[in-house]
Amino acid sequence: PILTCGPESLRPAVATGEVILPMGSPTNAAADWSDEALIYVNGVRRLLPDGLAHLTLLxxxxxxxxxxxxxxxxxGGCGACTVMVSCYDQSTKKSQHFAINACLAPLYSLEGMHIITVEGIGNCRRGLHxxxxxxxxxxxxxxxxxxxxFVMSMYALLRSSKQPPTxxxxxxxxxxxxxxxxxxxxIIDAFGVFAKTDDSLYTASPSESANGKAICPSTGKPCLCRNETDVNGNESSLLSSVKTYLPSSYNEIDGNAYNEKELIFPPELQLRKIMPLRLNGFNGVRWYRPLKLDQLLQLKSCYPEAKLIIGNSEVGVETEFKNAQYGVMISVTHVPELHTLKVEEDGLRIGSAVRLAQLQDFLKKVIAERGSLQTSSCQAILRQLKWFAGTQxxxxxxxxxNICTASPISDLNPLWMSTGATFQIIDVNNNVRTTVAKDFFLGYRKVDLKDDEVLLSVILPWTRPFEYVKEFKQAHRRQDDIALVNAGMRVHITEAEGNWIVSDVSIVYGGVAAVPLTAGKTESFLVGKKLDYGLLDEAFNLLKEDIPLAENAPGGMVEFRSSLTLSFFFKFFLYVTHEMNTKGLSEGLDVANMSAIQSYTRPVTTGTQGYELVRQGTAVGQPMVHLSAMLQLPNFPLGSLVSSSQKMCPVLTILGQLDSSKKRILGQLSMMGRFLHLMSLLVLARSLESLWQTPMIMQKLLQIK
Ligand SMILES: Cc1cc2nc3c(=O)[nH]c(=O)nc-3n(C[C@H](O)[C@H](O)[C@H](O)COP(=O)(O)OP(=O)(O)OC[C@H]3O[C@@H](n4cnc5c(N)ncnc54)[C@H](O)[C@@H]3O)c2cc1C
Ligand code: FES
Ligand code: FES
Known part of the structure; x- marks a missing residue:
């Protein structure tokens, strides 16, 4: 539909919360915008009413x-709110599944999708997944x-993996x-059994090693847990004083109790026509979901101050914790022009709404197809993405x-700048301009983008022969943490009169100032020089001038962060020297320096726990599964308060008085849950004399559906 704006005089009403819908031109084209938002939750159809644009999925x-x-x-930092979302890709005719943080997902952003929560995959009554x-x-x-x-992260991985995951x-x-x-x-032990190891270990009868011990399919090692160290209490295990508990094998999780089929993608959502959305929320919040670039640009011309939303991982934090308020939000997840992922002659074209997980998959494919020569930049970005936030x-x-937020600690912006990437920007009149990434970041969270402009795509150029790109990031911890300092560095080395010299170099640091900083003096010094150890001292001195960190610099740890800027450059120097050496064009590295050129890879975690298996009663000294473990997994309600109108009321009477909502809660409980409930009822009713009624009470509890 073609949209035109409401009259200018009506605009201020945006702030007051009055609902102004874009008016159609010349007829009522606004009618093409739907306010019908449909999602499925755990296989149940849920039509969302208008007015919930302020809500998160959680x-x-x-x-x-x-x-x-x-x-x-x-x-988005702890993952406690993880759910799995499935959507249908019309181009591949396949559904896709991925884990997300429900606390950051705007409710309407899930329109047309299927959300599976921990309750949807299994529970104590129907069987645990x-x-x-x-x-x-x-x-x-x-x-x-x-x-x-944790359960939902693992579940989403299993559902989205074509092969068993590693x-x-x-x-x-x-x-x-x-x-x-x-x-x-x-937790890692528990999920390790879903990892692909050796299929034959799972299908054949228990494997035996040379000394006759069973082999654990999970670890590939002698399976002590199934021989003499049976942790579940066989007599043999109790004779030893200290035994090691090892992960049990896949075979022991036969899923027999699990009688549910996996929830499929709802056919209704597959067949349904996707419509542009126009919905409202509390305090006059407006939510638009255009399906075409034209629609987006027209909305932007109506509401220049409108906030574009994709993952909401920046905007969600701003609104929730920094009191930011945005009257008009435009979700651009469905605008195809912003989702381009194309291999072009001069490089890769990456649409601005491309999700980082999609970019990772795409880069892997391009690197595999093109080889390492042209893809040094792609490889650096891919390596950096590995340490970018968490999967959700x-x-x-x-x-x-990430680009438009222009966070000083963005992990990608120093790389876009150093790789020579360019940004394509479109305005509401369809004019497209291109700017180099280096000129885009103007100040603290300030970019070269006017209110009537939208970032369209990023062009990442191919690297040339003898051009090397490297990424750096140092954080408090490796995974899911923001950088203390990060950097992107690129150098192009060419031959001139028999010497291999630096013809072009770019060194950009993040986390050291309000914007990513280019080490201009160092770059100028290096150009035209042969890259060797003799340059280092001077380069370090210039780097200190290029990247000054005042004693009271925001973020603190000034000495450490300053030393990081130098050590990143040193590592880059070693990396390039090594690469040139592999081609016979430079002297080799000292062995002591070799570890510095490897990108960090975290080995798979290993660990065992020792239990002192001394029988004392039935449980002490043994690793017993705690009673509420099964209930925690789907997070069943363990109890709820019930009040009675009668003093000293017998439990049976209380049960008779339960309203339908309380019955529903009880109906969801396992027998253990119901029993605990009963105990709390007894205490509540202070009628211990009614204990003799317990069999009748249990019978009544059992009958509740
Ligand atoms: C737990 C957590 C961990 C994180 N870890 C990292 C990390 O390791 N490294 C890192 O660099 N960042 C990290 N971030 C920051 C954040 O995830 C990234 O910046 C992310 O890429 C933002 O993308 P988004 O789609 O969620 O942005 P949104 O929040 O949807 O939008 C962000 C901003 O960009 C604007 N915008 C979006 N697209 C366009 C466009 N096409 N044209 C104009 N403006 C546009 C929006 O209007 C908005 O102002 C983390 C965030 C969280 C919550
Ligand atoms: S609540 Fe912590 S990630 Fe959502
Ligand atoms: S936070 Fe993980 S079990 Fe308590």
Whole structure:
């Protein structure tokens, strides 16, 4: 539809919350904008009413009673709110599944999608999903707060993987989930059984090693847990004083109890025509979802101050924690022109709304197809993305969102600048201009983008022979943390009169000032020189001038961060020297320096836990699965208060008085849950004399559906 704006005089009403809808021209084209938002949650159709544009998915889920999904940090950092989202790709005719943080996802951004929460995959009554069962049995939950999030991250990985994931992929997929209790080892152990190892170990009868011990399919090592160290209490194990608990094998998680089929993508959503959306929220918030670039540009010309939203990982934090308020929000996730991913003659064209996880997949493909020569920049960006936030954030956060936020600690902006990337910008009159990334960042979170402009795409040039690009990031911890200092560096070396000299170099640091800083003096010094150790002292001195960090610089740790700027450059020098050496064009590196040129890779975690197996009663000294583990996984309600109008009321009477909502809660509980409920009822009713009625009470409890 062609949109024209409401009269100028009506604009201020935006702030007051009065609803002004874009008016059609010449007829009522606004009628083509739908206010019907449909999602599915755990296979159940849910038509969302208008007026919820201010809500996150998490608040909505909890409001409709699905409280397994937890609110932890509320800003994408802990993963307690992880759910799986499925959407249908019309071009490939396939559904895609990915984990997201529900705390940051605007509710209407899920329109047309299927959301699966921890309640949707299994529970104690219908049977736990193998992922849940495994976590409980391997002692992967203690307080249980983080547990649904871990379960959903693992579930989404399994649903989205064509092959069984590797252990490394499993650990990567959990980078966005925090646990305060377990120390992670049992969680990693628990999920390790879903990793691909050797198929034959799972299909054949228990493998035996040369000395007759069974081999654990998970670890590939002698499976002590299934021989003499049976942790579940066989007599043989109790004879030893100290034994090691090893992960149990896949075979022990047969999923027998799990009788649900996996939820499929709802056919209705597959067949449904996607419409541009126009919805409202509290306090006059307006939410638009255009489907075409034209529609987006017309909305932008009506509402220049409108906030574009893609992953909401920046805007969500601003609105939730920094009191930012945006009256008009335009979700551009469905504008195809912003989703370009193209291999072109001069480089890659990357649409601004491309999600970081999509970019990772695309870069992997391009690197595999083109080889290393032209793709040094692609490789550096891919390596940097590995340490960019967690999986849930990368699944929604966009390239354009990162660029336009212009955060001083953006991990990608120094790389766009050093690789010589250019940005294409379109205005509301369809004029396209191009700017080099180096000129785009003007000040603290300020970019060269006018109100009537939108970032269209990024062009990442191919690298030439003897052109090397490298990324750097140092944070407090490796995974899912923001940088203390980061950098992107590129050098092009060419032959001149028999010497290999620097013909072009770009060194850009992030996290050291309000904008990414270019080390201009160092660059000028290096051009025309042969890259060797003799240059280093002078280069370091110039770097200190280029990247000054005042004693009171925001972010603190000034000495450490200053030393990082030098060590990044030193590592870059070593890397390039080594690359040239492999071609016989430079002297070799000192062995002591070789480790500095390797990009950091975290080895797969290993760990065991020792238990002193001394029988004292039935449980002490043995690793027992705690009673609430099974209940924590789908996060079943353990109890709820019931009040009675009668003093000293017998429990049976209370049960008779339960209203339908309380019955529904009880109906969802396992027998264990119902029993605990009964105990609390007894205490509540202070009618211990009614204990003799327990069989009748249990019968009544059982009958509740
Ligand atoms: C837990 C967590 C971890 C994070 N970790 C990292 C990290 O390791 N490294 C890092 O660099 N960042 C990190 N971030 C920051 C953030 O994830 C990124 O900046 C992300 O790329 C933003 O993308 P988005 O789609 O979510 O942006 P949104 O929040 O949707 O939008 C951000 C801004 O960009 C504007 N915008 C978006 N697209 C356009 C366009 N086409 N034209 C004009 N303006 C546009 C929007 O209007 C808005 O102002 C993290 C954030 C969180 C919450
Ligand atoms: S609540 Fe912490 S990531 Fe959502
Ligand atoms: S936070 Fe992970 S079990 Fe308590």
């Amino acid at each position: 608040r909505y889920l909890r409001d409709i009673g699905l409280r397994g999904t937890k609110l932890g940090c509320g800003e 193998p992922v849940q069962e495994r976590l409980a049995e391997a002692h992967g939950s203690q307080c249980g707060f983080c547990t649904p999030g 252990k490394e992929q499993i650990e990567d997929s959990l980078a966005g989930n925090l646990c305060r209790c377990t120390g992670y080892r049992p 954030i990368r699944n929604v956060a966009s390239v354009g969102g």
